[in-house]
Amino acid sequence: MVNSPWVRINLDALLRIAVLSGFALFFFILVQNGRILLYVNPRIVPYVKFGSLVMAVTALFFIKDVFKPKRKINITPYLFFLIPLLFAFLLPAKSLDSTAMAFGDVEITSRNANAGNSGAVVLQNSETTDTPDYSASDFTDSTDSDSTAIEEDGTAGLDPAAPVIVNDADFVYWLQEINYNMEKYEGREVEVTGFVFKSKEFSHNEFVPARLMMACCTADLQPVGLLCRYDKAAELPQDTWLKVTGIIKAVDYKGEKIPAIIAAKVEEAKKPDNEYVYPY
Amino acid sequence: MKMKTQVDIITGFLGSGKTTVINKLLENEEIQSRRTFIIQCEMGETAIDGSLLQGKAIDTGCVTRGNNMDVKYILGIIKTCQPERIIIEHNGTGSLEQLLEVFQHRSIHKYCIVNKIIHMIDADTFELFMSNMGGILTEQIFNSDFIVINNSCDMEKDRLKHMERALKAINKSAVIINNSEGVELAAQKEIFSEGAGKPNKPLETITMIFLAFAAVYLASIALRTAGTGPVNIDLSRFQTLNTVFLSILIQAFPFILIGVLVSSVIQVIIPGEKLVSLFPRRTGLGFIAAILAGFLFPVCDCSIVPVAARLVKKGVPLHTAVTFMLAAPLVNPLSIASTLYAFPGQPSIAVYRVFLGVAVALAVGVTFWFFPEERKITIDGYANYSCRCGYCMDNTAITGPKGKVEAVFRHAGAEFFQVGRFLIIGALLSSIVQVMVPKNIFSDLGGGYVVSLLIMMLAAFVLSVCSTSDAFIGRTFINQFPIGAVMGFMVLGPMLDIKNFLVLLGNFSKRFVFKLVFVLFVLAFIILLFLTTIITVIL
Numbered sequence: 001m002v003n004s005p006w007v008r009i010n011l012d013a014l015l016r017i018a019v020l021s022g023f024a025l026f027f028f029i030l031v032q033n034g035r036i037l038l039y040v041n042p043r044i045v046p047y048v049k050f051g052s053l054v055m056a057v058t059a060l061f062f063i064k065d066v067f068k069p070k071r072k073i074n075i076t077p078y079l080f081f082l083i084p085l086l087f088a089f090l091l092p093a094k095s096l097d098s099t100a101m102a103f104g105d106v107e108i109t110s111r112n113a114n115a116g117n118s119g120a121v122v123l124q125n126s127e128t129t130d131t132p133d134y135s136a137s138d139f140t141d142s143t144d145s146d147s148t149a150i151e152e153d154g155t156a157g158l159d160p161a162a163p164v165i166v167n168d169a170d171f172v173y174w175l176q177e178i179n180y181n182m183e184k185y186e187g188r189e190v191e192v193t194g195f196v197f198k199s200k201e202f203s204h205n206e207f208v209p210a211r212l213m214m215a216c217c218t219a220d221l222q223p224v225g226l227l228c229r230y231d232k233a234a235e236l237p238q239d240t241w242l243k244v245t246g247i248i249k250a251v252d253y254k255g256e257k258i259p260a261i262i263a264a265k266v267e268e269a270k271k272p273d274n275e276y277v278y279p280y
Numbered sequence: 281m282k283m284k285t286q287v288d289i290i291t292g293f294l295g296s297g298k299t300t301v302i303n304k305l306l307e308n309e310e311i312q313s314r315r316t317f318i319i320q321c322e323m324g325e326t327a328i329d330g331s332l333l334q335g336k337a338i339d340t341g342c343v344t345r346g347n348n349m350d351v352k353y354i355l356g357i358i359k360t361c362q363p364e365r366i367i368i369e370h371n372g373t374g375s376l377e378q379l380l381e382v383f384q385h386r387s388i389h390k391y392c393i394v395n396k397i398i399h400m401i402d403a404d405t406f407e408l409f410m411s412n413m414g415g416i417l418t419e420q421i422f423n424s425d426f427i428v429i430n431n432s433c434d435m436e437k438d439r440l441k442h443m444e445r446a447l448k449a450i451n452k453s454a455v456i457i458n459n460s461e462g463v464e465l466a467a468q469k470e471i472f473s474e475g476a477g478k479p480n481k482p483l484e485t486i487t488m489i490f491l492a493f494a495a496v497y498l499a500s501i502a503l504r505t506a507g508t509g510p511v512n513i514d515l516s517r518f519q520t521l522n523t524v525f526l527s528i529l530i531q532a533f534p535f536i537l538i539g540v541l542v543s544s545v546i547q548v549i550i551p552g553e554k555l556v557s558l559f560p561r562r563t564g565l566g567f568i569a570a571i572l573a574g575f576l577f578p579v580c581d582c583s584i585v586p587v588a589a590r591l592v593k594k595g596v597p598l599h600t601a602v603t604f605m606l607a608a609p610l611v612n613p614l615s616i617a618s619t620l621y622a623f624p625g626q627p628s629i630a631v632y633r634v635f636l637g638v639a640v641a642l643a644v645g646v647t648f649w650f651f652p653e654e655r656k657i658t659i660d661g662y663a664n665y666s667c668r669c670g671y672c673m674d675n676t677a678i679t680g681p682k683g684k685v686e687a688v689f690r691h692a693g694a695e696f697f698q699v700g701r702f703l704i705i706g707a708l709l710s711s712i713v714q715v716m717v718p719k720n721i722f723s724d725l726g727g728g729y730v731v732s733l734l735i736m737m738l739a740a741f742v743l744s745v746c747s748t749s750d751a752f753i754g755r756t757f758i759n760q761f762p763i764g765a766v767m768g769f770m771v772l773g774p775m776l777d778i779k780n781f782l783v784l785l786g787n788f789s790k791r792f793v794f795k796l797v798f799v800l801f802v803l804a805f806i807i808l809l810f811l812t813t814i815i816t817v818i819l
Contacts, residue, residue: 015486016693023533030530039527044534051534054541058693061686069384074452075485080701082486084529086493087522094519176624215618216749218527219714222756279752280621 012073013065019081020059026088027052038093040217041278095275096212096221163189164248171211171277175224178248182259185248190226190261193243193269196236197223201254207233209244209261211277221276227253230263243269284393285358286365287383291420292400293372293409297430301400302369303329306338317341317363321349321371339363351385358391366392376420399424399454403432406443421450429458517715525711529704531746532582532779536703537696539583543590544691548684556595566600567645571638574608581609581747581780586699589787593658602796603645609747609774610637619770622751629763632815633751636771636808643803644796653795658788702786706779710744713778717742732765733808737801740773741781747774764812772804 027048030036036045164185166174171192178185194209202208210225228244229251236242246263253260290298302318306329318328318340328340339361349368357363370379376397383394399420406429409417421427427447432440444456546555559566577584588605592598609615611634619630736757745753750773754766776797784793 016697019697020693027530027533036530038523039530044531047534048530051537054534054537054692058689058696061689062693068381077697077701079489080704081697082489084526084704086490088526090493090497091519091522093526094516094523096520096523180625213752215622215752216746217531218524219711220745220749220753222753280618 010066010069010073011075013062013068015075015078015082016062017059017066019078019085020055020062022085023081023088024052024055024059026085027055035093037274037276038095038218041214043278043280044216096218163191166190166192168193168211168272168274168277172213172224172279175226178226178259182250182257185259186250188248189245190248191243191245192226192261193241193272194225195239195241195275197225198233198236198238202233204234205229205231207236209242212275213279214276215279224277227251227258227260228263229260230266232266236266241269241271243267283364285363285391286395287368287392288365288395289368289370289376289379289397290400291370291372291376291397291424293402293405293417295405296372296400296402297428298369298372298400299328301398301428302367305367314364315362316365316367317357317361318367318369319349319357320369321374349379349382351382351388354382354388354392358388365395370420372420373416375416376423380423396426397424398426398428401427401429401447403429403435403440403443410446418450421447421454424451424454427451427454427456429456432458521711521715524714525708528707528711528746528779532703532707533700535583536586536699536783537692539586540692540695540699541688542583543586543695544688546587546590546594547691548687550594553595555591559596559600563597563599563649566597567603567642570600570604570645571607571611571641573604574611574641575613577608577612581774581777582703582783584608585780585783585787586695589658597649598653599645599649602648603641606644606775606800607638607641610634610641610771614748615750615774618748619751622755629767632767633770636767636811637774639811640771640775640800640804640807643807644800647799647803653792699783699786702782703779706744706782709778709782710742713742713744729762729764729813730809732761733768733805733812736761736765736769737772737805737808740769741777743773744777744779745773750774762816764808764816767812767815768804768808771808772801775804776800 027036030039031045031049031052036048040048164174164178174192178190192209194211197208197210198206199208207228207230208223208225209228210223212221213224214221226248228246230236230244230246243266244261244263245265246261248259249262250257251260290301292298299320316338318338320328320340341357354366357366368379370376380394382388383392429440429443440458444458447454447456559569577587584605588601591601591604616630616634619633620627623629739757740750743753750770754770754773757766757769781793781797784796788796
């Protein structure tokens with residue numbers, strides 16, 4: 001707290017307005033140019049819009065204070081806000097890759113799958129009649145545009161002859177679906193795009209065409225994908241984007257049966273516009 | 281150029297010793313040598329000692345109800361008496377800011393400069409006045425340079441210390457003078473000497489920071505274009521940290537805003553008695569209401585703390601508010617939905633999570649019911665003052681829906697700044713953890729069930745993921761840890777993590793926060809250990 005000279009502007013109010021409108025503007029620009037998806041799950045975007053609006057409106061209510069000078073001003077609290085705000089505008093968002101964060105291991109399976117209770121996120125198909133109601137009613141509303149994509153592909157997936165083409169929008173859906181219904185998909189052709197993720201634990205012919213899954217925000221990113229066996233896996237550099245075509249097979253991985261892709265064709269692919277995938 | 285008239289203001293309530301200070305001051309030789317004008321705004325028991333005025337260039341004036349101390353009055357004094365200094369004995373119940381505004385008026389600003397503001401406090405009546413006239417008193421304390429505590433000789437040390445802490449909370453920079461010779465000291469000339477202590481210039485500080493940033497930014501661009509290898513790598517690491525940090529902020533800000541808005545609506549619109557009556561009188565029902573309220577509150581952990589703090593301030597029993605605060609982030613619809621998504625086909629996990637969360641929240645709530653907090657646990661004071669929503673200072677001034685809406689937003693804005701900085705520190709800490717610490721570091725620790733549970737609870741605190749994504753992160757541990765330990769992660773995570781801990785510190789006293797954290801951790805551990813063992817057997 002300092003004694004301010006008798007300046008005619010209330011710095012305190014000015015800083016409040018600067019911080020509030022600065023963040024509101026930052027949020028607004030992110031939503032406008034779509035870069036918001038580098039930071040948060042699309043589900044959070046409406047909240048971000050709301051936040052931007054609330055901050056802008058709140059800033060308006062402090063305008064009338066600007067010309068009421070205050071004798072004492074404590075600027076320290078505002079520094080906490082100004083510094084991140086400066087970084088927000090100065091440093092562009094980075095699309096993270098597998099080397100960026102100290103990730104643990106890629107999630108290639110879930111041991112907790114109950115054989116009898118298959119696929120809760122699956123839509124109303126014949127096999128999931130035992131799935132409780134919530135999956136159909138509550139969740140289809142909240143998954144907005146993605147749900148239609150899942151629905152279409154979900155129905156396509158029922159055709160046992162058709163190859164499984166894993167799109168960006170339903171990446172996590174397919175991952176879970178194939179994990180939980182391994183037997184059903186065994187032998188099916190699959191096409192998936194992802195970046196090369198290798199773990200120390202993998203053999204020389206193993207890699208995962210992985211995607212980073214964002215549950216809420218960038219802080220919880222984790223690589224997910226199906227294990228892939230490919231003779232020339234060792235030659236694939238980490239983080240290159242690939243399109244893998246192959247056959248799904250249940251394989252033995254460290255004493256556990258998990259679904260894997262036996263790659264037939266591996267070709268370079270373009271990095272997708274949105275590198276992240278979302279569980280819901 | 282002619283020297284500006286130096287204005288000193290002495291504030292304080294009736295009987296706090298303002299006139300006594302002025303009398304002491306008049307004995308001071310330096311004062312006697314300069315032409316001085318004393319303005320008194322009220323007449324107390326002590327009068328200005330006439331003998332001191334005789335033969336000296338000192339005039340006095342008195343502001344009563346008839347003549348206001350407005351621009352015209354001050355200008356009149358300056359024009360007719362041309363004093364070198366003015367000493368104002370301010371009316372204790374008047375607004376100091378109003379007086380200061382007079383001196384900022386363009387016509388007066390040319391001639392006068394406000395030098396020092398001294399606030400006098402009578403130790404005996406301070407607490408009483410603080411609770412009755414809080415707004416006015418806080419305003420005076422906030423604007424003072426010196427605070428003199430009078431009559432404090434026979435006061436217990438504890439009470440005095442508490443008082444000083446309250447003063448510091450309102451005004452960090454003021455010098456507090458507290459001893460038997462307080463009045464003598466106050467009259468010493470260095471206090472009143474012109475420009476004692478160098479005033480800092482906030483504008484300059486901010487300009488410096490901006491310039492420093494600009495310099496760093498330009499340097500980084502220059503280095504990047506020059507293509508210096510190592511700098512690029514460092515920057516990318518930093519950029520990652522920055523992205524993660526901002527993502528936590530972007531994700532948490534809207535929820536914090538919801539939290540402070542709800543808190544402000546409660547503060548401004550719902551009268552305290554009514555809110556308290558919404559919670560059942562009987563303690564048992566109060567707990568149930570707290571948990572049910574949690575089910576209806578679809579927000580994450582960051583928003584709940586300001587709301588809970590507001591409930592406590594409004595008089596809701598602490599144990600009810602604590603139960604609500606701990607249960608809400610776990611039992612709310614968003615969190616339940618995310619658990620169902622994270623564990624497809626296993627709704628039982630979501631059920632157990634809610635069940636365990638409610639159990640822990642209740643246990644902590646009951647503990648605070650049996651061992652209630654005696655002292656004040658919420659932070660306000662300065663916060664209330666700096667709020668300026670027009671409501672916290674004087675809640676009779678708010679009328680009509682328009683005024684209320686304005687008050688809600690101004691109050692929310694003030695609270696946002698108060699809580700937000702803790703959130704920012706928390707977000708920074710957790711983003712550093714996210715970027716630097718591999719998640720499987722916890723898996724490598726391994727160990728027996730008890731150890732696993734402890735590790736998972738620790739991981740929940742350190743990783744600080746949002747309460748809506750706890751379930752997804754929790755799932756990744758399922759291969760290395762027993763489900764019971766992972767449950768520990770998912771139950772404790774929404775209740776307490778680094779980010780949340782700092783937000784708590786922004787709303788409650790340190791003592792209470794540490795007590796809460798301790799009780800929560802111990803009880804959560806015991807409950808999880810016993811109940812998850814039973815559940816694992818069932819599963």
